[in-house]
Amino acid sequence: MVTVMDRPSTDQVWQWLHQIPDPEIPAISLTDLGIIRDVAWADDTLTVTVTPTYSGCPATSIINMEIETTLRAHGIDKLALKRQLSPAWTTDWMTEEGRQKLEAYGIAPPQPAGGPKACPRCQSDNLERLSQFGSTPCKAQWRCRDCLEPFDYFKCI
Amino acid sequence: MAAVDQNALLQFLLRMGDNTLILGHRVSEWCGTAPALEEDIALANTALDLIGQTQLWLGYAAEVQGEGKSPDDLAFLRDAWDFRNVLLVELPNGDFGQTLMRQFFFDAWSSILMPRLANSSDPRIAEIAEKAAKEVAYHVERSADTVVGLGDGTEESHQRMQAALDDLYPYVGEFFLSDETDAALAAAGIAPDPASLRAEYDAFLERVMAKATLTLPEDRFAHSGGRNGKMHTEHLGHILTQMQWLQRAYPGNTW
Numbered sequence: 001m002v003t004v005m006d007r008p009s010t011d012q013v014w015q016w017l018h019q020i021p022d023p024e025i026p027a028i029s030l031t032d033l034g035i036i037r038d039v040a041w042a043d044d045t046l047t048v049t050v051t052p053t054y055s056g057c058p059a060t061s062i063i064n065m066e067i068e069t070t071l072r073a074h075g076i077d078k079l080a081l082k083r084q085l086s087p088a089w090t091t092d093w094m095t096e097e098g099r100q101k102l103e104a105y106g107i108a109p110p111q112p113a114g115g116p117k118a119c120p121r122c123q124s125d126n127l128e129r130l131s132q133f134g135s136t137p138c139k140a141q142w143r144c145r146d147c148l149e150p151f152d153y154f155k156c157i
Numbered sequence: 158m159a160a161v162d163q164n165a166l167l168q169f170l171l172r173m174g175d176n177t178l179i180l181g182h183r184v185s186e187w188c189g190t191a192p193a194l195e196e197d198i199a200l201a202n203t204a205l206d207l208i209g210q211t212q213l214w215l216g217y218a219a220e221v222q223g224e225g226k227s228p229d230d231l232a233f234l235r236d237a238w239d240f241r242n243v244l245l246v247e248l249p250n251g252d253f254g255q256t257l258m259r260q261f262f263f264d265a266w267s268s269i270l271m272p273r274l275a276n277s278s279d280p281r282i283a284e285i286a287e288k289a290a291k292e293v294a295y296h297v298e299r300s301a302d303t304v305v306g307l308g309d310g311t312e313e314s315h316q317r318m319q320a321a322l323d324d325l326y327p328y329v330g331e332f333f334l335s336d337e338t339d340a341a342l343a344a345a346g347i348a349p350d351p352a353s354l355r356a357e358y359d360a361f362l363e364r365v366m367a368k369a370t371l372t373l374p375e376d377r378f379a380h381s382g383g384r385n386g387k388m389h390t391e392h393l394g395h396i397l398t399q400m401q402w403l404q405r406a407y408p409g410n411t412w
């Protein structure tokens with residue numbers, strides 16, 4: 001039972017959330033993705049505000065479940081998950097750490113120019129787009145013309 | 158936000174949600190059968206975005222209705238005469254070209270409407286539209302590119318795209334037929350008058366069709382009856398038998 005006196009700090013909660021992997025791209029965490037918008041206590045109830053990446057993203061309900069499971073395991077029993085649509089999620093909210101983890105995982109991180117900067121495998125910039133959509137709504141399919149490997153590009157929105 | 162008749166607001170939300178629901182279902186029929194893997198994935202992702210938008214529109218519709226229903230109740234437990242989608246979205250997929258032409262017609266409309274709705278005096282509508290606008294911008298880029306690629310493609314693809322344009326164009330006009338519901342919403346600053354979007358839409362279509370080397374029909378005849386619920390095509394009932402059968406056969410069943 002969490003009381004106002006011994007409730008964990010919001011910084012602590014952010015750290016716990018930082019440990020939860022994205023269900024579809026487990027290389028990065030929910031906080032890397034920038035979809036956790038706020039963590040706040042009101043008396044003994046913790047409110048976590050989450051924004052969806054895409055309105056049809058099937059991972060949204062799993063993400064909520066994982067947040068709930070993780071925080072309950074840390075003893076937080078009064079928990080409210082709030083969905084926030086506006087301002088709409090943007091890849092600008094992805095952390096620098098998240099972008100590096102994506103690239104190391106083989107997914108080119110989002111670029112303002114609208115296409116990947118370099119092949120995540122060989123760093124070549126000789127690239128071509130195969131399809132505007134990839135294995136999830138948030139990605140597109142590209143291919144490196146030098147190493148010939150296809151790869152996912154995290155779309156910039 | 159100026160006061161608006163709640164039934165007018167509900168009608169508007171059903172029109173928005175039913176458009177994306179029925180088109181999303183139609184597009185999902187391509188899953189596993191599209192001509193190339195990339196296209197298959199692209200169509201499935203587009204369908205997913207549309208169904209996601211449906212949850213938001215019908216979720217708000219259910220709240221405004223105030224009968225304790227869920228968006229799923231609205232999707233799965235209404236019959237054909239209660240649907241308010243335009244006829245265009247319920248038409249059969251036809252060939253790949255027809256599907257993409259229909260998608261372009263819809264995306265073009267949606268890409269013009271969403272940024273305007275993002276300034277709605279109703280904050281709930283504004284936030285849904287802000288979210289959807291980003292997805293729609295992506296959809297319309299792809300569907301316009303594909304219409305151009307196939308229109309200005311081989312002789313075969315060109316002929317098919319011209320046939321798709323000729324067949325589907327009479328269903329475009331319904332987007333812009335304003336009625337009393339639209340007038341009430343426009344007066345309250347909730348949504349623009351549909352007719353006011355037509356000039357921008359026409360200019361967009363002309364640009365894309367010129368690049369696609371396709372000829373827009375001159376006749377502006379418009380089939381209607383979907384968004385006002387007077388008469389749907391026979392195709393809607395067939396969609397519903399497939400889409401709703403599980404909830405009809407096993408009421409209340411969940412994952």
